Amino acid sequence: MTKKMTMREVAKLANVSQPTVSRVINGNKDVSEEIVKRVMQVIEEVGFVPNKTAQTLKRNQSKLIGISVTEIYNPYFVELIDHLESEARKRGYNIILHNSKHNSILEWENIQNFMARQIDGFLLVPTGEYNLPRISKLPIPSVVVTQSIKGFDSVGLNHLQAGRLVAEQFMRAGHDTFGYIGIDADDKFRGFENTLYENQMHFNPEHFIAVPDGESSNLLIRKAIEGYLEQNKEFPFSCVFASNDVMALEFMKIAQERGIRIPEDISLIGFDDTYLAKVMGISSIHQPIEEMITTTLTLLINRIEQEVASETVSIQLEPTLIERNSSRHRRT
Amino acid sequence: MTKKMTMREVAKLANVSQPTVSRVINGNKDVSEEIVKRVMQVIEEVGFVPNKTAQTLKRNQSKLIGISVTEIYNPYFVELIDHLESEARKRGYNIILHNSKHNSILEWENIQNFMARQIDGFLLVPTGEYNLPRISKLPIPSVVVTQSIKGFDSVGLNHLQAGRLVAEQFMRAGHDTFGYIGIDADDKFRGFENTLYENQMHFNPEHFIAVPDGESSNLLIRKAIEGYLEQNKEFPFSCVFASNDVMALEFMKIAQERGIRIPEDISLIGFDDTYLAKVMGISSIHQPIEEMITTTLTLLINRIEQEVASETVSIQLEPTLIERNSSRHRRT
DNA sequence: CTGTTAGCGCGTTCAC
DNA sequence: GTGAACGCGCTAACAG
Numbered sequence: 001m002t003k004k005m006t007m008r009e010v011a012k013l014a015n016v017s018q019p020t021v022s023r024v025i026n027g028n029k030d031v032s033e034e035i036v037k038r039v040m041q042v043i044e045e046v047g048f049v050p051n052k053t054a055q056t057l058k059r060n061q062s063k064l065i066g067i068s069v070t071e072i073y074n075p076y077f078v079e080l081i082d083h084l085e086s087e088a089r090k091r092g093y094n095i096i097l098h099n100s101k102h103n104s105i106l107e108w109e110n111i112q113n114f115m116a117r118q119i120d121g122f123l124l125v126p127t128g129e130y131n132l133p134r135i136s137k138l139p140i141p142s143v144v145v146t147q148s149i150k151g152f153d154s155v156g157l158n159h160l161q162a163g164r165l166v167a168e169q170f171m172r173a174g175h176d177t178f179g180y181i182g183i184d185a186d187d188k189f190r191g192f193e194n195t196l197y198e199n200q201m202h203f204n205p206e207h208f209i210a211v212p213d214g215e216s217s218n219l220l221i222r223k224a225i226e227g228y229l230e231q232n233k234e235f236p237f238s239c240v241f242a243s244n245d246v247m248a249l250e251f252m253k254i255a256q257e258r259g260i261r262i263p264e265d266i267s268l269i270g271f272d273d274t275y276l277a278k279v280m281g282i283s284s285i286h287q288p289i290e291e292m293i294t295t296t297l298t299l300l301i302n303r304i305e306q307e308v309a310s311e312t313v314s315i316q317l318e319p320t321l322i323e324r325n326s327s328r329h330r331r332t
Numbered sequence: 333m334t335k336k337m338t339m340r341e342v343a344k345l346a347n348v349s350q351p352t353v354s355r356v357i358n359g360n361k362d363v364s365e366e367i368v369k370r371v372m373q374v375i376e377e378v379g380f381v382p383n384k385t386a387q388t389l390k391r392n393q394s395k396l397i398g399i400s401v402t403e404i405y406n407p408y409f410v411e412l413i414d415h416l417e418s419e420a421r422k423r424g425y426n427i428i429l430h431n432s433k434h435n436s437i438l439e440w441e442n443i444q445n446f447m448a449r450q451i452d453g454f455l456l457v458p459t460g461e462y463n464l465p466r467i468s469k470l471p472i473p474s475v476v477v478t479q480s481i482k483g484f485d486s487v488g489l490n491h492l493q494a495g496r497l498v499a500e501q502f503m504r505a506g507h508d509t510f511g512y513i514g515i516d517a518d519d520k521f522r523g524f525e526n527t528l529y530e531n532q533m534h535f536n537p538e539h540f541i542a543v544p545d546g547e548s549s550n551l552l553i554r555k556a557i558e559g560y561l562e563q564n565k566e567f568p569f570s571c572v573f574a575s576n577d578v579m580a581l582e583f584m585k586i587a588q589e590r591g592i593r594i595p596e597d598i599s600l601i602g603f604d605d606t607y608l609a610k611v612m613g614i615s616s617i618h619q620p621i622e623e624m625i626t627t628t629l630t631l632l633i634n635r636i637e638q639e640v641a642s643e644t645v646s647i648q649l650e651p652t653l654i655e656r657n658s659s660r661h662r663r664t
Numbered sequence: 665c666t667g668t669t670a671g672c673g674c675g676t677t678c679a680c
Numbered sequence: 681g682t683g684a685a686c687g688c689g690c691t692a693a694c695a696g
């Protein structure tokens with residue numbers, strides 16, 4: 001256990017002044033080769049690493065970006081975080097991850113902590129509307145990911161279009177009774193429903209399997225679906241759209257246990273196109289995660305570096321439907 | 333966008349000196365009620381949050397714990413991170429997450445970054461032995477999780493015992509040809525193999541399906557298993573132990589595609605007891621994650637707070653076998 | 665080219 | 681009880 005080194009100690013060992021060490025580290029050209037070599041030598045030997053916390057204080061920027069997600073048991077968010085970390089690193093930033101667990105109070109605590117840690121800006125998968133007003137008053141920029149919100153910088157998916165893609169696919173395959181599994185009647189549901197209406201089809205509200213809001217707990221999802229089955233004896237539809245892959249997977253398992261064949265008896269399409277869908281052969285709406293991350297980061301970093309507060313930007317990316325076995329069946 | 337506040341500005345607004353604000357925030361008793369109220373009032377109004385980066389500099393402790401994992405696509409690590417975050421928060425610490433992606437170079441960079449960010453200590457799921465010597469020379473404490481390493485503070489699972497449990501279960505069910513899917517002949521494999529030998533059974537080395545080291549990529553795992561099948565026409569064993577749930581799941585999928593029934597034709601036991609195993613009904617070795625986290629954090633925080641360098645501690649937790657459908661079949 | 669000086673926001677002596 | 685002065689490790693401005 002060697003001691004923690006400071007620039008002053010390095011300076012002493014190299015027989016130079018402390019600011020000179022700073023110049024060497026920051027690649028300032030105005031230092032003689034001779035001294036650069038001497039200083040680097042010492043740095044190597046003692047394993048000196050500059051104290052970013054002091055740099056932050058001095059430069060008034062931490063090169064830290066916060067990300068607050070609502071949960072991490074949904075593999076979609078894991079992918080998001082993973083890509084974000086790599087991409088941010090490439091651009092010279094580190095990330096601080098916080099999980100709000102669908103809890104607005106916790107979300108606000110997380111953001112306070114972001115502020116305390118002097119992050120330069122943050123990304124947010126919001127728990128709801130609750131904190132948005134205060135967030136917009138914060139002295140640092142933020143971008144909402146996954147959803148697009150008016151009046152906020154945000155990068156999301158065109159959920160209406162996603163619902164439309166699914167509806168069209170189901171209709172094309174000859175279905176005329178439709179099911180939905182999700183938390184509430186959000187945009188992806190509306191896109192789904194509207195498209196059906198536009199085509200003289202009908203979505204029966206009783207075919208909506210409502211899952212309680214909160215973490216993607218397999219148990220809760222299972223309960224919701226089984227509860228639904230108890231009331232209805234069987235699934236009164238020939239195809240179903242699940243609002244995320246975790247729900248789709250759980251539906252598939254329950255169907256299998258009951259001897260319901262997928263896709264022959266019921267076609268299934270999920271959402272997020274996570275590895276769960278890939279492994280299990282579940283058709284799913286693909287979100288362009290990488291594009292989403294690069295777009296989001298570019299936007300955020302622009303806000304950070306040019307403090308000019310211009311109009312808020314709300315970007316929508318386009319979904320695509322990845323077809324796999326779970327919906328490869330044509331009804332006749 | 334209000335401006336970022338400092339103690340000095342709060343002090344001015346409350347007509348007190350900056351140190352007084354500091355006292356109020358840190359709950360110092362020697363401040364008159366009157367002033368406490370006045371200062372708190374201002375703090376509320378302007379939304380002041382103390383700058384932790386300055387506190388870190390002054391106090392020489394950041395209340396930050398680093399965690400470096402080798403991957404995050406294995407749900408086991410996600411659970412680990414999630415529990416760690418909550419538990420650390422309870423104890424007044426935040427965490428910084430880094431992913432080494434099974435890359436020792438990256439791992440070292442991550443650790444350097446930890447140092448730069450002034451973390452107080454860190455947890456490590458090591459990529460291998462490569463960085464261990466330098467890590468032990470660092471001026472801050474660290475604890476290895478998931479494995480127990482001699483000469484290091486570490487908290488791991490008794491992998492030998494885990495392998496033993498699986499072997500015993502398979503033998504009890506009447507199997508006499510055994511398969512294994514994993515990266516190399518690690519402890520869990522050795523425990524498995526040894527137990528077989530002790531019982532006059534034989535593990536045929538050709539029944540070892542080797543998966544390349546690296547991220548738990550479903551694709552790589554699939555390739556490895558399919559490659560094995562090509563060479564052997566069929567699986568030459570009636571039961572198989574997979575060294576993590578991701579591999580177990582992939583094996584199960586491939587078996588299903590080939591019409592091999594699980595558990596009737598082949599019994600399957602996985603490792604980590606993640607939600608993948610739960611959802612898919614795969615038997616699995618359970619790691620007591622919560623106990624592991626609390627033990628690890630207690631150890632690390634002790635090291636942080638009492639700088640007395642005593643003997644290194646190496647703790648092994650006991651695994652349990654969770655039986656599900658994938659191994660519920662008795663051979664006769 | 666290099667060293668001296670000042671100050672980022674905060675906590676911690678010290679006087680008063 | 682409260683304020684003035686100092687310093688944590690670093691960068692930036694200015695001398696020389």
